[in-house]
Structure formats: C-alpha cells, structure tokens
Amino acid sequence: MDKETGKAFDYKLFKRLIAQTRPYRLTFYGVALSAILLTFFAVLTPYILRIIIDDAIGNKDMDALFWFSLAMLGVLFGQVVFQLLFNYYANWLGESVIKDVRILLFKRMMGFRMKYFDNSSIGLLVTRAVADMQRIGEIFSQGFFMIVSDLLKMVAAASIMLFMNWKLALMVFAILPIILYATRLFQKGMKVAFIEVRAQVSNLNSFVQERLTGMKIVQ
Incomplete structure (x- = not known):
C-alpha cells in the first residue's frame, strides 16, 4: 500500500475531476x-416564522396569519421538492x-505491461478501481455540492443575523474559533482512520484473491 497520502485538498486534482462533469454540464448547473x-x-x-410569531400572532392579525402561513407552506413545499431533485x-x-472514470482507468490498466501486475498487489488494484472510485462519486453526491450549500447557508444566516442584531450576532460568532479548532482535529482523525480502512480493505482483497487462487492450484 502506498504510504503517500497527499494533501487534504489538491486544487489541480480537483480541477481535473470537475472536468469529468463536462458531458453532464446541464445536470451540474x-x-x-x-x-x-x-x-x-x-x-x-x-x-417568515418570525413574522408570524411577532407580527401576525402578536398583533392578533388573522389575515396576516393566514397569508404568511400559506407562504410558509409554499416555502416548505419548495424546499422538499428541490431537496429531492438535489439528492437525485x-x-x-x-x-x-464514476462510470466514465472507471472506463478510463480500465483502459489505462489494460495498457500496462504484465510486469506491472506481477509486482502490484491485487488488493491495491481492486481498491483503486472500486473503493476509490466510489469515494470520487461521493464528492458530488455528498461532498462538493453539500459543502457549497452549507457555506451559502452560513453566509446568508450570518448576514441576516448581523443585519437584525449585530451585537447578538457577534456573541454567537465568538464560539466559531472553538468550532473551527474542533473541526480541524476531527479532520485529522478522519484522515488517519480513512487511510487505515483503505489499507485494511486492500489487504483483505489481496488475502481473498491469493487464497482463492491457491485453492485452484492445490486442487
């Protein structure tokens, strides 16, 4: 197993990966x-909930309560619809x-000399072709877009908080350094755990392949 783990984020590698979405540009956008x-x-x-509680209910304005309640239902319905579309x-x-990258990887591997396969672990090759490709797919399904969406939510929420009550917002933001530090520690721990799991999966694949091949030879 390779000992080189690389950087937590490689912009050049990420740019090459984003280039694979060009055939699906409309879906990406x-x-x-x-x-x-x-x-x-x-x-x-x-x-809207603040308006309903502070203005409509506080002033006992039934008309405002009705219309803002309808607006709330419309927003929730739109959120559910776009969440389903986003996930799908x-x-x-x-x-x-993943399909396109696996095809490219398979064609590349078929061009290697037999000496490469003799000197390489089967478990490592299977891990690269299967498990690592799955992680690439998760970048789009659970990674990149989710990070962008969460960052936009944080920026929008922070802007509104500062606009409504900047003193209270600054009190909330005071704990951000602690959260960032804890996130950094969690990231390091997750990276070590991921590398260990990847190594164990590779070893397991090699073990199974060698035993199955050995059974045929013994028989």
Whole structure:
C-alpha cells in the first residue's frame, strides 16, 4: 500500500475531476442551482416564522396569519421538492462520473505491461478501481455540492443575523474559533482512520484473491 497520502485538498486534482462533469454540464448547473435555492428556502423559513410569531400572532392579525402561513407552506413545499431533485441528480451525476472514470482507468490498466501486475498487489488494484472510485462519486453526491450549500447557508444566516442584531450576532460568532479548532482535529482523525480502512480493505482483497487462487492450484 502506498504510504503517500497527499494533501487534504489538491486544487489541480480537483480541477481535473470537475472536468469529468463536462458531458453532464446541464445536470451540474441544475444541481448547483438547486443548492442555491435550498439556501434561499432555508433562510426564508425562519424569517417568515418570525413574522408570524411577532407580527401576525402578536398583533392578533388573522389575515396576516393566514397569508404568511400559506407562504410558509409554499416555502416548505419548495424546499422538499428541490431537496429531492438535489439528492437525485447529485447522486446521478456522481454515478455517471464514476462510470466514465472507471472506463478510463480500465483502459489505462489494460495498457500496462504484465510486469506491472506481477509486482502490484491485487488488493491495491481492486481498491483503486472500486473503493476509490466510489469515494470520487461521493464528492458530488455528498461532498462538493453539500459543502457549497452549507457555506451559502452560513453566509446568508450570518448576514441576516448581523443585519437584525449585530451585537447578538457577534456573541454567537465568538464560539466559531472553538468550532473551527474542533473541526480541524476531527479532520485529522478522519484522515488517519480513512487511510487505515483503505489499507485494511486492500489487504483483505489481496488475502481473498491469493487464497482463492491457491485453492485452484492445490486442487
């Protein structure tokens, strides 16, 4: 197993990966648009709820309560619809990219000399072709778009908080350094755990392949 783990984020490698989405450009932009709309709905929901509680219920305005309640239902319905579209097409995009990358990888491996396969672990090759490809797909289904969506939600929520009450917002932001530090520690621990799991999966694949091959030879 390779000992080189690389950087946590490699921009050049990420750029090459994004280039694989060119055949699915419309889907990529559609998922990105869904992420932006989900951010809008996520911020709009508590804002409408504040109006309902403070203005409509506080002033006993039944007409305002009715219309803002309808607006809340419309926002929630839109959030559910775009969340379903986001999940479906993000996963579809990830699986499509996996398919294309696996085809390219298989063609590349078929061009290697036999000496390469004699000197390489079968478990490592299987891990590269199967498990690592699955991680690439998760970048789109659970990684990149989710990170962008969450960052947009954080920026939008922070902006509204500062606009409504900047003193209270600064008190909330005071704990951000602690959260960032804890996130950094968690990232390091997850990286070590992921490398260990990847190594064990590779060893397991090699063990099974060698035993199955050995059984045929013994028989």
